[in-house]
Amino acid sequence: MSSANVWVLLGLGIAGIILMSRRFKKAIKEDFGAFIERLQLLPPPQPAPPKAPHPLTGLSFAVGDIFDICGYVTGFGSSVWASTHEAATQTSPVVSALVEGGAVCVGKTVVDEMAYSISGENKHFDTPTNPLAPSRMPGGSSSGSAVAVAAGLVDFSLGTDTAGGVRIPGAFCGILGFRPSHGVVSGMGIVPVSPSLDAVGWFAKDPSILRRVGHVLLQVPYAESRRPRSVVIADDSFELVKTSADQITQVVVRSTEKLYGRQVIRHINLGEYLLSNVPSLKRFQNKNTGSGESKISSLKAFSEAMLFLQRNEFKNNHLEWIDSHKADVSPTILSDVYGTSDATDECLALCQSIRNEARNAFTALLKDDGILVIPTAPGPPPKLGSKEITCGDYRSRCFSLLAIAGMSGCCQVTVPIGSHEKCPLAVSFVARHGGDRFLLDTVHTMYASLQEQASTAEKCKPSTNAISQEENAEIAKEKGNIAYKEKQWPKAISFYSEAIKLSGKNATYYSNRAAAYLELGSFLQAEADCSTAIGLDKKNVKAYLRRGTAREMLGYYKESMEDFRYALVLEPTNRTANLAVNRLKKLFQ
Numbered sequence: 001m002s003s004a005n006v007w008v009l010l011g012l013g014i015a016g017i018i019l020m021s022r023r024f025k026k027a028i029k030e031d032f033g034a035f036i037e038r039l040q041l042l043p044p045p046q047p048a049p050p051k052a053p054h055p056l057t058g059l060s061f062a063v064g065d066i067f068d069i070c071g072y073v074t075g076f077g078s079s080v081w082a083s084t085h086e087a088a089t090q091t092s093p094v095v096s097a098l099v100e101g102g103a104v105c106v107g108k109t110v111v112d113e114m115a116y117s118i119s120g121e122n123k124h125f126d127t128p129t130n131p132l133a134p135s136r137m138p139g140g141s142s143s144g145s146a147v148a149v150a151a152g153l154v155d156f157s158l159g160t161d162t163a164g165g166v167r168i169p170g171a172f173c174g175i176l177g178f179r180p181s182h183g184v185v186s187g188m189g190i191v192p193v194s195p196s197l198d199a200v201g202w203f204a205k206d207p208s209i210l211r212r213v214g215h216v217l218l219q220v221p222y223a224e225s226r227r228p229r230s231v232v233i234a235d236d237s238f239e240l241v242k243t244s245a246d247q248i249t250q251v252v253v254r255s256t257e258k259l260y261g262r263q264v265i266r267h268i269n270l271g272e273y274l275l276s277n278v279p280s281l282k283r284f285q286n287k288n289t290g291s292g293e294s295k296i297s298s299l300k301a302f303s304e305a306m307l308f309l310q311r312n313e314f315k316n317n318h319l320e321w322i323d324s325h326k327a328d329v330s331p332t333i334l335s336d337v338y339g340t341s342d343a344t345d346e347c348l349a350l351c352q353s354i355r356n357e358a359r360n361a362f363t364a365l366l367k368d369d370g371i372l373v374i375p376t377a378p379g380p381p382p383k384l385g386s387k388e389i390t391c392g393d394y395r396s397r398c399f400s401l402l403a404i405a406g407m408s409g410c411c412q413v414t415v416p417i418g419s420h421e422k423c424p425l426a427v428s429f430v431a432r433h434g435g436d437r438f439l440l441d442t443v444h445t446m447y448a449s450l451q452e453q454a455s456t457a458e459k460c461k462p463s464t465n466a467i468s469q470e471e472n473a474e475i476a477k478e479k480g481n482i483a484y485k486e487k488q489w490p491k492a493i494s495f496y497s498e499a500i501k502l503s504g505k506n507a508t509y510y511s512n513r514a515a516a517y518l519e520l521g522s523f524l525q526a527e528a529d530c531s532t533a534i535g536l537d538k539k540n541v542k543a544y545l546r547r548g549t550a551r552e553m554l555g556y557y558k559e560s561m562e563d564f565r566y567a568l569v570l571e572p573t574n575r576t577a578n579l580a581v582n583r584l585k586k587l588f589q
């Protein structure tokens with residue numbers, strides 16, 4: 001080999017390493033990708049004693065990028081929206097109220113594109129990472145706000161909830177998420193999605209912080225907290241949950257018995273109750289059932305009515321902007337906006353009556369001191385990139401649950417309740433419209449007991465411990481693959497290492513770790529891992545290719561050539577191997 005060639009190769013190698021380390025620096029997601037922008041809104045000075053200090057003193061918070069902050073552009077989950085709108089000239093009153101209340105606002109967080117999804121996946125700003133389950137969706141639309149709280153970056157955060165935007169990410173990220181009664185918290189200075197459903201909500205890990213924020217935003221006068229006189233379990237809503245329904249209801253039942261006695265617990269079939277107490281729902285259900293089809297369930301009809309209102313009002317607010325920015329709006333939004341027929345006045349009126357009648361029906365059912373118990377979501381957070389949340393059965397079950405408070409305007413809180421197969425589980429409590437304070441007080445009282453029961457339930461459950469080491473190893477590998485795709489090489493390496501620790505005889509785990517080492521420029525480690533992989537699986541083409549690359553970078557050209565040649569024997573048409581062989585051949589000429 002001529003010395004000129006060696007220099008070229010060395011140069012290339014160094015350039016590669018520099019490039020890789022650059023890529024690596026950029027790739028680490030700061031703060032779990034929760035924030036769009038950091039800023040600081042500081043509270044006014046404390047009043048002089050003996051006056052009480054501000055109620056939220058010492059707390060930090062973040063707000064979804066759908067709330068206006070004076071001097072900043074509100075992005076509404078879309079970089080195109082941000083670039084076509086001016087900076088806000090006023091701060092949303094809810095944000096001001098919290099700052100006046102003594103809390104420090106530290107930033108704006110990612111929301112789903114046009115706040116029109118519950119998945120939390122966002123192409124414009126990248127998907128925030130769910131801190132409790134990194135391979136799963138964080139939930140949306142208020143994804144960044146939920147992640148910021150779950151990761152402990154702030155004490156609480158604000159989001160908006162049209163059809164689940166606070167409740168779903170709260171459940172997916174394993175934290176508390178509160179959706180107040182419709183209309184009780186001002187929506188001024190917030191980009192509207194569907195005003196008859198929109199609600200400002202907030203997240204916290206600590207139930208007392210959730211309640212303190214409530215005191216400031218709800219402006220309710222002080223009152224003694226009431227004990228619930230009925231805890232009503234909506235049995236049919238739990239049939240929409242695929243796994244862990246029993247685990248969830250058991251935890252709630254045990255805590256309720258302990259705190260308030262068995263006699264407060266009741267069971268109800270909510271679908272039947274709605275059908276007989278919301279006359280318009282039956283009409284809607286009949287209208288939406290084609291001849292010969294089996295009738296959709298009443299909970300599903302309830303959710304169809306909600307989605308109908310949501311789409312229609314969203315169109316009214318945003319069709320004009322979408323019309324002129326079609327190329328930059330995601331297909332799911334476009335298909336909802338253009339793929340559905342326009343609303344007739346008759347259907348709109350019917351949906352409005354469903355809303356009003358439902359609100360009365362829940363007031364009659366729950367009165368001032370009743371809690372309705374439903375699941376927040378039909379199952380664990382779906383895997384990142386999976387489609388189930390935008391179509392199909394999961395989505396339909398999800399909205400059937402979310403419509404209960406969404407349509408009736410009742411308040412709802414989602415409470416974390418342990419985990420199932422390493423994914424957070426949640427339950428929801430609903431109180432009548434206007435029962436916000438009672439609901440926050442009840443969660444505050446029950447929280448510790450619920451957590452205690454949840455951890456007991458998990459320990460007693462043999463099935464979770466029965467997951468084999470191999471399965472856990474596979475889970476770790478999957479997480480590693482996701483980190484790898486996100487170019488988080490060190491994180492990928494640590495997940496692959498975990499997989500290897502759990503199941504040390506799998507060539508794939510070593511070979512995948514080698515790929516991450518290659519990206520980091522750790523060629524010796526990469527080579528060693530490939531050799532182990534090849535030892536375990538003599539036909540592992542990838543391991544040969546990766547070892548060839550590592551050896552080439554280390555300057556072992558002969559050995560490198562052998563690896564690539566062997567890869568070609570196993571897979572004669574592989575272009576990568578072919579190119580490498582030709583490249584190395586030239587070196588030897």
Ligand SMILES: *[C@@H]1O[C@H](CO)[C@@H](O)[C@H](O)[C@H]1NC(C)=O
Pocket residue numbers: 470474477503506507508509
């Ligand atoms: C080894 O890993 C592959 C790929 O992840 C997986 O399909 C296979 O089941 C694993 N084998 C064992 C024995 O764990």
Ligand SMILES: *[C@@H]1O[C@H](CO)[C@@H](O)[C@H](O)[C@H]1NC(C)=O
Pocket residue numbers: 541542545571573574575576577
């Ligand atoms: C070469 O083989 C590897 C391993 O099977 C594969 O991942 C890669 O896509 C192949 N490359 C080409 C260009 O065929």
